[in-house]
Amino acid sequence: MTMPLTGPLLSVEDLVVEHRTPGRPVVRAVAGASLHVAAGEVVGLVGESGCGKSTLARAVCGLHGAASGRILVGGHPVTPLGLRRRDPALTGVQMVFQDPYSSLNPRRRVGAQIADGLRAAGDTAASPADLLERVGLPRAFAGRYPHEFSGGQRQRVAIARALAARPSLLIGDEPISALDASAQAQVARLMRDLAVESGAGLLFISHDLSVVRLIADRIAVMYLGKVVETGPTAEVWADPGHPYTRALLAAIPSPDGAGVLPAELPGDVPDPADPPSGCRFHPRCPLVMDVCREKEPGFGPVACWLHEPEPSSPS
Amino acid sequence: MRSPLARFLVRRIVTALLLTVGITLITFVLTNLVPGDPVAANLGQRAVGDPAIVAQWRADHGLDRPLPQQYLMHLEGLLHGDLGTSQQSHRPVLDDLAESVPATLELAGAAILVSLVLGVGFGVVAALRRDRLSDHVLRVLSLVGISVPTFWLALVAFYVFFFRLQITPGSGRIDPGMTPPPQVTGLYTVDALLSGRWDVLSSAVGHLAAPALVLALYTIGLLTRFTRSAVLEVLGQDYVRAARAKGLPGRVVLFRYVLRPALVPVITVAGLAFGSLLSGTVLVEAVFAWPGVGQYAYKSATTLDLPAVMGVGLVVGVVYLVINLVVDVLYGVIDPRVRVS
Amino acid sequence: MKRARLFGRGRVRRLPQAWRRPLAVVGTVVALAWIVVALAAPLLAPHDPLAQELPRLAPPGPGHWLGTDQLGRDILSRIMYGARVSIPLTLLLVALSVVVGGLLGACAGYFGRWVGETIMRLADLVFAFPTVILAMVVAAALGASLGNAVLAVLVVAWPAYARVTRGLVLGVREREFVLSGRLLGFSAWRSLRVDVLPNVTGPILVLATLDIGTALLLLSGLSFLGLGAKPPSPEWGAMVAAGVDVFDSWWVATFPGLAILTVVLAFNFLGDTLRDALDPRTAGAIKERAL
Amino acid sequence: MRTESRPAALSIEGLRVSIGGHDVLHGVDLAIEAGRVHGLAGESGSGKTMTGLAVLGLLPHGSRASGRIAFGGRDLLEMPVRELNEVRGAKIAMVFQDPATSLHPMLTVERQLTEHMRHHLGVGRKEARERAAGLLAKVRIPGPEEALRRYPHQFSGGMRQRIAIAVALACEPEVLIADEPTTALDVTVQAGILRLLRGLCDDLGLAVLLVTHDLGVMSAVADEVSVMKDGLVVETGPRGQVLREPRHPYTRSLLDALPVPPGENSP
């Protein structure tokens, strides 16, 4: 595995993020996850619902404080967003959210909202219409209100607004899952193309592995607050290392008309407030060993005792 | 092992107690803002002229101390169950309240009972007959209900029913000359029932009817509206559709599947409505000469009877606390998610 | 929840439908009529509302359609002039409540923490107290006058707005466009102003419309108790109170009461329809307010 | 390739539905056979759910339906509510999209499983309870006896959907309408539910109408596939044919939009 000499654009090390609700046990939504995104690289983050993908993404943007661990963007530590303006050094991280209906302010024209992005980047040359054009929408749409757009179009506007801020890292938190099947692939491709074109990194979160496979250079699989496997998409797809990744891939039904039932993974994602001991996956793992029940595999790129690295090479 | 419900209740009680302290503080501050000197209000004309007596009176009532200390004294008294002595009636405020509070509770209780029965009933009917004539009629009527000025309605009702039609009895809680039933709860209807005094019971119910209905009109309107929208909301839920898909008869679906969840917001509103009933009593009690806490509050507030006003504040706080607890417990009874989890 | 929204939400497009509802039409017509009466009272009123020259306690009849009061003043004229007292004051009161409660609630919702806690606990305190009794004590403390009555009602009215606004702000605060704004470098204030507040005003205005009735009831209730309007102001609540003394002359109390009823009803009709039309979900937020 | 062997358990002919004066279905034709899974695909808003609801007479307030829904020789649309109630749950059952909302949050699982059983089958409390435990075991809920006493919120999403399926199966219906039963679930959980449905269909000879917008799911379990667009069925046929050689351009466009080209094999 090679790493750019300059160091990764985004590096998340042993990140722990907790949700505290009064009267309830602390939910450790991200429990020591590590992740890297290089400039110009597209990383797909996949995992089951509730495994902590959104929480991780929000932490990277500073929308959530970290309980421990480190988040560096371009070498700059991410600080939680308070009442004051966001640190200008951090406006290089922008996010596109899941719900196209709440990702735009219904009371403002989309042009004005895109202009906010331009202002954040100090960009006086470009106009909102230019950005609309880049995401494939007519220039004239800048004067419209969000309710005049379809879901897919809104998501394009949201992307345009994020891009206007000239991000070095773009995060998409399931940006396509609320869209019609026909729009999903289009929007995903658009996001990838625009990010790569502008030299930014893209962290693309989805539970839809087929889309991730289509656009991601690298894939990171998350399970119950931890990244259990990372690797180049094709490699992971062809030869998933972690039993969870395997199960995940096998569960995708393919629309080939062959009538093959997907493979089932028994059980559900455990409660992050009360995770199992040892390897977090062991209660559902078909290949569980004794060591899995006791010790957590704290290594990568495949965090599984089956893939324990040779003790010689510390990275 | 403390269940989540118990923990929840403990938290609510603590909050409510803090609120009560807050209420006493507010009433204390407010009553001290009132222009006018309680000394003049409470001492005889001549005595006011005698500085020694005034000073003595002030000292007796702790009015010579700084305000914070007066407040602490007041709180300390509360802890010992001493609400002070009313400057107007010269009786312990507790005794005054013991007389007036049951009267108001009887009135407000009757009103809330009527409102719950009628309001929920109308609301359910309106929701089930949505967009039909009966729904429209009920909606308009419920709006009228919440729009009528209570004080005016009380007057009109009194004039029409008592004076013109002569179907309701006059002022007070029972017929004059009738001896109240032996005090157990202080609610004449209940006490009469307990002691088997049927004449008193019928008299008490008769006297209660008009003011309670006047008072209830607003809450009936309110509850009709909320029940209607709550039932409609529940009717739109998947689990109701699922229940209907199971082929259960409409009655079963309504009573087992719809009403229960619909009651959750209705209970909240009913709890709040009880508070508004207590407010309404101030206006209604005056017209019907009902010897309740509303009249007492009005009289105390206008005569600057500090201990009495603070006593009323406290009672009201406690009633609020109790209602909140009742509402919370009902939540737990209705919704297992509060109980278990 | 992968596909949360089944249908688009055409808030704006549904508004005109509101006007197709008869209740809204009745409400609007009556409210407008009252506003016209208030504005044109000097032209419409047959008599000087303060002149005490007519026969006393004359029943409704030609000459004075709604009769005269104890002092020989024309009740119809007084009611018309009363609209100039009650309606603007009520509107002012509601506006003040919206501003005070809305701002406090927005701060509580957006900034959370101790600011919010303090504000909301204060609101709880006021909520724990029956409105009329609290308003009564406040009015008694400040002295009887309409201005003070408005203040007294304001004291009891703002928490409802604070609560609702806070609830709405809490909801909107987590909406993704607000977060996007923050990510683009909006300060908290700008975010509140640009992204949050405009998106909570709709429901709050609906609540305010619904609240006009309640506010008028409360204000006139205070006047009825003698804690509001000063004589000889033709305030409706005070007029009802004057009718108490002369029970037999039913017209003295009846007509001002009907005036209150119609105004309150008109605004309730309006508010009800607006609420249905704008967003059925705010019903939940509004239920916080009883009386 | 269509086999005309068995008679349709349920057939929908020319179903039209309008809601509030707005037409949403313009004449839907569908036939569902016993022992087979009939997949109904189509984009959002095409009327899949409305078709399913129309069968049970559960259309939203203000709807009108016309056409014919034949079941056991009778037209369900013509049936009075009382008789329709005898069909609902007993002969035709339905599973909804979101298990989090389709189970009543305030009633125990036992209650929800046995109430209609006792109503339709006239069995006693005890027997109903035993049957319920058996059903839960059948849909593979661990500790069925104990699970009966719990409330829906104490189960995970996948388990809730299994319970919802158990509820639907309680009276041994002939037809099961499943409206996107897996959309709210994760893929790994979805696989289990699909297997369960397929098994039930094969073992009990149930006729299943499976509504979904996921062509992968369709391909995995459906025997027949119908594709809807704008309130009309545009194409019907055996799974292999519709997914591999679609006749209607709309079906083709659906397939083209998929991120992974059809035919390409998973690892």
Added chain:
Amino acid sequence: ACSGGGSSSSTPSGAAGKTLVIDTSFDLKTADPGRTYEPTGLIVDKATYDTLLTFEGSDVTKPVPSLAESYELSSDGKKLTLKLRQGATFADGSPVTADDVVFSLTRVRDMKGTPSFLLDGVEIAKTDESTITLTSKTPNPALPYILPNPALGILNSKVAKENGATNDPNDKAEQYLNSASAGSGPYTIESFNVSSQVVLKANAQYWGAKKPYYDKVVIRNVESATQKLNVQRGDSQVALNLSGDQVAGISGGLQVKRTASAYVFFLLANQDSGVSKVTSNPKFVEAVRKGIDYPGLLELAGEGSTQASGIIPSMFLGALPPDQAAKRDVEGAKAALAESGVSDPTVKLEFPSELTVNGLSFQPLAERIQANLKEVGITVELTPAPVTTALDNYRNGKEELGLWYWGPDFPDPSNYLSFAPGKLVGLRSGWKAGADKDVEAAADKAGATVTDDDRKQAYTDFQQKLNATGPFMPLIQPGQNIVTAASVTGVEYHPVWTIDVAGLGAK
């Protein structure tokens, strides 16, 4: 359905359990005679306590014996000797003794309660077991007229002392005396609530010749408007506070007793220039006096009311004849206003907002005065306030203009000397001692005269001077309208205790 519990059960003449229901707007603080001063309290105490002397019916010109058999006033007017009646007993059967009398009267004086002024400067002594002497330093010819005041009711001193009665302001007996009575009157207190109702029951062992007629008397706190409805429906038998307007429409089968009451409504204009530069101007006062439409006010007060020509009500010795009453003169008022040098004056008129006197509210009067003075060119701003707050300002002499009433503490003109400069009411209008020597002298003279004719002359003179230059404008004496069921007998209005419950019977 709810009509069953109606009012039928309280027929007054039913054979068993005769109950009388009296409706009145409560002005009640206590039933302790030593503290009582309010009208409702006086009704209660009149029925439950006997006094040394009393009045017969409504005749207040001659005190008659009660617990005292006879009385004698020394010729210098300083010493009153009373002979106690033998055989009078308290409700518990114990005899009324001279010690009880001394204790009761001393208690009133020294406890400094509201009525203590009645005995200011009076020495109370027992000469023997049946003789009491009351000695004053200055001539006190009013004393026999004061003694009938129910506040001077005689307590059973033993019972009272057992319950905390003392002879100083630390007295603690009030609470007890509010729950039970310790007097010798025809009725005893069964229950007592200052805000809702008082129930009296007959004293079966009453010593007097005239036994109580009713077994039970319920005195309820009812707004005057409601009183009318109640009495018309037969829900009550006596309504005490109906205004003239309310009585006007009264119908069928009821008796109406109309008399002018002894209450005098008056307007005061503050003479303290620190309080108001305007009202302390004598010409301004004149303008107000001339500007008021007295018949117009009378109209509001309704039938039975009369214009007050002076501060002393018409039924008392020394009252001014009606022809000396002030008259309206708008031109004169305007002229006076012009002379006063204040232009477009605006003054505040304070009055108690919720108080009614015999069903008459202050507000319509104030509104009419406001309208009257507007014609003169004086802008009056009305500032109603709850009694307590208003009283506070009034008693402290802080009101610019005040609308108040005076009810006699005892039916003697000397009570009205309080209106002189430097005296109780005089001070309330900022009229300090020495502000008007002339009036002061007239007052002093009136206070010191003893014989009736001289007193009449002196009080007339005092009032004429007061009307000419004083800050008070007597307005009206509202009617006292007592409405009763046809069956009730013995209804008499009394200026001090309104009505003697024990005097009521039934046909």
